[in-house]
Amino acid sequence: MNVLVTGGTGTLGRDVVMLLRQSGHRARILSREPRGHVDAVQGDLKTGAGLPKALAGMDAIVHAASATREPMALRATDVRGTRRLLELARDANIGHFVYISIVGIEGVAYPYYRIKIAAETLVREGMVPWSILRATQFHSFMELTLRAFARLPGMLAIPFGWQFQPVESREVARRVVDIVLDKPAGMLPDFGGPQVLDFRSIAESWLAARKERRRLMNLWLPFKASRQVAEGRLTCPEHKDGLVTFDQYLAEKYAL
Template identity: 45%
Template sequence: MTTATKTILVTGATGTLGRPLCARLAADGHEVRELSRRSPSHPVDLRRGTGLDRALAGVDTVVHCASSPRGGDEEAARVLIAGARRAGVRHLVHISIVGVDRVPLGYYRAKLAVERQVEESGLGWTVLRATQFHDLVDRILTAAAKVPLVLPLPAGVSDQPVEVTEVAARLAELAAGDPAGRVPDLGGPEVRTFADLARAHLAATGRTRRVLSLPLAGRAYRAFRAGGHLAPGHATGRVTFEEYLAARGASARGGAPV
């Protein structure tokens, strides 16, 4: 495996995953170029591509973390891949989501389409799929708890949340290496029912709610209920949801951003 210091560009560098990834790459001695619409050094809107060629000049590896549930991922990937070809980028690493090929959700379909673009790009490529981050589950449960007295949840759905810094560490390892194609999924340490996760969240946040499981309709719900988004055979993460919540609470009490 190649381990020499590289010039690595990270898209979505100011996002939930991009921030710890950039920090990890820099700590490992790589030259890191942080690209996002709000980046102070490389402010690029990937759907337009203005400034992209300058950002990619001399780059060995691109780690593509930029994504939006509001749409535009496929167009952004096309622009990025075209720029990477022009710049002679050797390795394109892409982070995706477990279940994009099994859950018929619009956002997941777009993520799967981007995977295919990466695979057909003509560049050396690596794709890692991960389960949902602790942060996402936290935000979902925080929003659900705004309902008075009860905490409504989709019945029969489980999740396997993973710590984002563990995903960042794995991406940094892949970016430092050679193109590897589709690598094994990265899942959190435990498959938990949403009701169980909700009770842990209520205990950590000091709220009192009755957990209310509601059956839903639709193909996406049925796929989630069937566990299409889970990777129980790849439960390689170590940080549990309770440990994430405890660290989050400690950070908040210390006055640091949560």
């Protein structure tokens, strides 16, 4: 199968690309900076540049691109860009559009999640036969989040009660590959990591693995979203699909 992977240079997308290629399929990457990548087309969801070329000859799309690092470009990339990609995919007779989303997003009042819901809604309109997989937060994303809270030296102030179910992105990628190689299936069951953990224990494991000494402090955030994350709305305890725990991820990454 010929699969276009948007976000094929990102955390999830690069594993999707690798696994597709390992199983004998063609994975073409869409990227704004394709230099150094094999079978990659330069394009930008924000402007539409390069998209027709990227779609030519493809059977299916894994849409894993998102302006995760550019909040100001989120709507243009994730909503208008997704619409543009769907319209071009319909015109190019693409048989399957797989969209990657996030578990529990309607339950947490966070701007990025509103964007994800808007993009999901476009996919669900059915311009192209579709599947949507929602996953919980990746292990590497837990680290990104912790780093963002660790700006002050010597301490780490975080909402202790936030609940996450971190998952290994490679395991999500394996599931995405199975999905794209199968028939369009609509809204799929959530995909979660093996354990629901509070943010305090995630932080303790992270500091220990990195041999970092920081005073852990509970941070109260006066936002609805913070309370909702503490209520476990981003978790799916009935779907403990991933096998790799956060501790195992850390042990592999920080082992001497």
